[in-house]
Amino acid sequence: MSYDQRYSGKIYDVAVIGAGITGSMTAYKLAKYKLSVIVLEKGSDIASGATKANSAIVHAGFDAVPGALKGKLNADGCRQIKEISEKLNVHYDNCGSLVCAFGEADERHLDLLYSRGIANGVEGMRIIRGDELFELEPQLSRECTAALFAPTAGIVCPWGLCIAVCEAAAVNGADFLFSYEAKKVEQRGGYLEINGDDTPIRARYIVNASGLGADLLVENDISPDGEEEPLRLNPRRGEYMLLDTSEGGVAKHTLFVCPSEKGKGILVSPTVHGNVIVGPNAHEVDCRDNTTTTPEGIDEISAGARRLIPHINLRAAITQFAGVRPTPTTKAKDFVIKTSKRFPTLLHAAGIDSPGLACGPAVADYIVGKLGEMGLPLLPNPDFSDSRPPSPCFKAMSDEEKAAAIKENPAFGRIICRCETVTEAEIVDAITRPVGARDLDGVKRRVRAGMGRCQGGFCSPRVTAILSRLLHKDMYDITKKGEGSEILSRPDDRD
Numbered sequence: 001m002s003y004d005q006r007y008s009g010k011i012y013d014v015a016v017i018g019a020g021i022t023g024s025m026t027a028y029k030l031a032k033y034k035l036s037v038i039v040l041e042k043g044s045d046i047a048s049g050a051t052k053a054n055s056a057i058v059h060a061g062f063d064a065v066p067g068a069l070k071g072k073l074n075a076d077g078c079r080q081i082k083e084i085s086e087k088l089n090v091h092y093d094n095c096g097s098l099v100c101a102f103g104e105a106d107e108r109h110l111d112l113l114y115s116r117g118i119a120n121g122v123e124g125m126r127i128i129r130g131d132e133l134f135e136l137e138p139q140l141s142r143e144c145t146a147a148l149f150a151p152t153a154g155i156v157c158p159w160g161l162c163i164a165v166c167e168a169a170a171v172n173g174a175d176f177l178f179s180y181e182a183k184k185v186e187q188r189g190g191y192l193e194i195n196g197d198d199t200p201i202r203a204r205y206i207v208n209a210s211g212l213g214a215d216l217l218v219e220n221d222i223s224p225d226g227e228e229e230p231l232r233l234n235p236r237r238g239e240y241m242l243l244d245t246s247e248g249g250v251a252k253h254t255l256f257v258c259p260s261e262k263g264k265g266i267l268v269s270p271t272v273h274g275n276v277i278v279g280p281n282a283h284e285v286d287c288r289d290n291t292t293t294t295p296e297g298i299d300e301i302s303a304g305a306r307r308l309i310p311h312i313n314l315r316a317a318i319t320q321f322a323g324v325r326p327t328p329t330t331k332a333k334d335f336v337i338k339t340s341k342r343f344p345t346l347l348h349a350a351g352i353d354s355p356g357l358a359c360g361p362a363v364a365d366y367i368v369g370k371l372g373e374m375g376l377p378l379l380p381n382p383d384f385s386d387s388r389p390p391s392p393c394f395k396a397m398s399d400e401e402k403a404a405a406i407k408e409n410p411a412f413g414r415i416i417c418r419c420e421t422v423t424e425a426e427i428v429d430a431i432t433r434p435v436g437a438r439d440l441d442g443v444k445r446r447v448r449a450g451m452g453r454c455q456g457g458f459c460s461p462r463v464t465a466i467l468s469r470l471l472h473k474d475m476y477d478i479t480k481k482g483e484g485s486e487i488l489s490r491p492d493d494r495d
């Protein structure tokens with residue numbers, strides 16, 4: 001049966017457009033009800049937009065103005081991410097965060113953030129200074145005069161979280177269609193029809209969680225409260241450097257400077273995989289998919305990182321990358337989760353910029369609540385299983401466990417990625433799981449093959465061969481991240 005027949009012959013209860021944190025979490029939350037759900041994603045995998053390239057901070061919730069959706073949802077999202085990560089085995093660390101003040105003006109800002117945090121329901125915050133501060137963060141600049149400590153903040157693997165909840169949604173019956181760009185929505189009697197490149201998809205309700213594409217799905221269709229103009233999204237790029245695990249420990253918490261009108265500023269933070277992340281800056285770009293890095297940008301984030309940790313070893317950078325924020329043109333700069341002006345069963349989730357990752361589960365609850373108000377019957381699914389199949393991690397096994405695993409499955413004895421110690425058995429699992437990997441980046445995000453110091457130089461050909469074997473595809477058709485990113489060129493293409 002072709003994909004077309006499988007998906008187009010059915011009227012789904014809900015179609016979710018976009019498999020970033022907003023769409024993935026929405027699919028997961030909807031799986032708890034007796035509903036048929038399909039997720040449509042333009043990219044070749046889960047988390048192809050802003051969710052794949054951000055700071056990965058689970059913000060505590062003190063930044064947003066109380067009363068704004070961001071303020072209402074952040075602390076709950078932060079709490080839920082911890083819970084979901086434990087339940088679904090996602091890399092998460094409750095490392096806490098410090099907003100660092102450099103002088104009196106900054107310290108007044110800490111007071112403001114503290115009072116916002118209290119109003120937004122953030123627990124355990126304290127303003128600390130002196131010995132207590134430098135004991136917590138020994139390498140922090142001695143120019144730092146005080147800091148707002150938020151012990152509930154954390155770090156997470158953003159795509160790991162999305163993959164986990166999508167797998168759980170799939171286990172409970174949700175369908176996923178990748179490399180599908182929703183281009184048009186039309187009302188057809190009792191349902192909406194989405195038209196993409198080929199297959200029309202029918203659904204009674206649609207959630208538009210398409211990130212930077214959200215204002216383009218239906219033209220001029222999103223009216224934010226208190227604004228005359230329809231919502232537009234401006235792409236605002238943030239550049240990063242990722243430091244090798246040899247630098248792990250240089251920052252024990254997520255270290256922020258005081259925020260400005262441009263955002264939360266350049267941070268230094270540990271990552272859940274033991275690296276250190278430095279960035280982002282914030283600059284408007286002309287194109288929504290402009291994720292290039294620039295020498296000026298890297299200089300800017302380097303200077304920002306040295307302000308926090310003067311002796312940070314930036315020569316240990318193993319890669320640079322950039323993500324693009326969907327910054328709304330509204331005055332409030334808040335999330336805009338609103339029913340379409342044109343289609344009463346289409347819900348837009350737009351302008352989901354930072355802290356959209358941290359808010360993810362709470363945004364999804366809000367979306368499900370809105371769908372209920374719009375008439376979607378929310379009957380609990382008695383068969384809902386809040387789990388996903390376990391995934392093996394060879395690196396984390398004891399010597400005895402490793403020996404037993406190899407005895408049972410010799411593919412555990414074949415190391416494919418040397419930097420991250422990833423075995424063939426784990427790569428096979430990543431490809432054959434529910435919503436499994438279909439390309440090199442998909443394997444990389446699921447098991448970290450290619451994430452290490454050599455950035456895939458050694459393992460990419462081997463992973464390509466495994467993908468080719470398991471997907472029954474020619475090696476020439478294996479891609480890095482979907483069509484147009486083929487790894488090998490055919491001999492007759494080389495003329």
Ligand SMILES: Cc1cc2nc3c(=O)[nH]c(=O)nc-3n(C[C@H](O)[C@H](O)[C@H](O)COP(=O)(O)OP(=O)(O)OC[C@H]3O[C@@H](n4cnc5c(N)ncnc54)[C@H](O)[C@@H]3O)c2cc1C
Nearest residue numbers: 018020021022042049050051057182211213238356357358
């Ligand atoms: C530089 C930077 C740093 C950030 N740091 C943090 C942080 O530390 N903590 C935090 O909480 N938040 C952070 N954020 C914000 C966070 O990343 C976003 O709020 C969040 O990822 C948005 O998720 P989303 O699912 O709404 O959008 P996206 O992740 O962009 O997902 C939208 C998906 O829709 C797909 N799509 C688009 N158009 C279509 C279409 N027509 N048809 C089908 N699919 C489509 C895209 O391919 C994409 O996969 C940061 C953002 C950036 C850019």
